[in-house]
Amino acid sequence: MAGLHGGAGVAKIFFLIIFIVVLIVGGLLWVDFLGLIDARETLAPILKIVRLDVPEPIEQPDDLYLLDRERLEKQQEALDIFEASLVAREEGILIREAELEELTSQLEEKQKSNEEKEKSLNEALKSYDNKRANLEQNATYLEGMPPQNAVSIMLEMDDTELVDLLRTSERLATESGKSSLVAFWLSLMPAERAAEIQSKMALKPED
Structure with missing residues (x-):
């Protein structure tokens, strides 16, 4: 117990x-x-x-x-988060600005090319006008000379210049309603040269 x-x-x-x-x-x-x-x-x-x-x-x-x-x-x-969205938006703006600058540059180049073409065309037209004026002046001057003296000067020209001159003389005579001296001038030239000039006058298109 x-x-x-x-x-x-x-x-x-x-x-x-x-x-x-x-x-x-x-x-x-x-x-x-x-x-x-x-x-x-x-x-x-x-x-x-x-x-x-x-x-x-x-x-x-x-x-x-x-x-x-x-x-x-x-x-x-x-x-x-807001800053990240601003950065992304800024990057998008920069990309867009670069695209716009490239497009602007292309447009400027195209405009410059068009201006150069226009300038060339104006110069060509001016040259053509000057040539046309000179031909008309020379044709008028030769028409006022004794035919033999005029032919002597023509024989010193090359064929292209002579063809342009004779065609200009014919045009001026037609416009003034007078008789052309071209046929008479050709008759005073050597036959071979006259035939060659006549052939080229027939083939060369009128300016």
């Missing part, structure tokens, strides 16, 4: 010790919950043994500026 009473006493002491430990741990957790002390790290090994999860501490729970920082972070993210 003494052995039974001794075993019961040991069991009571063991359960009392466990009960006291539970009260101590519970008290520490309650004090930690109230924020008076930080007992989580101290009790973590014991809680893991009894398979109780240790709540993760909230980073700076008493930080009065936590909400402000979160709001600023969101604003910064929005600004970063």
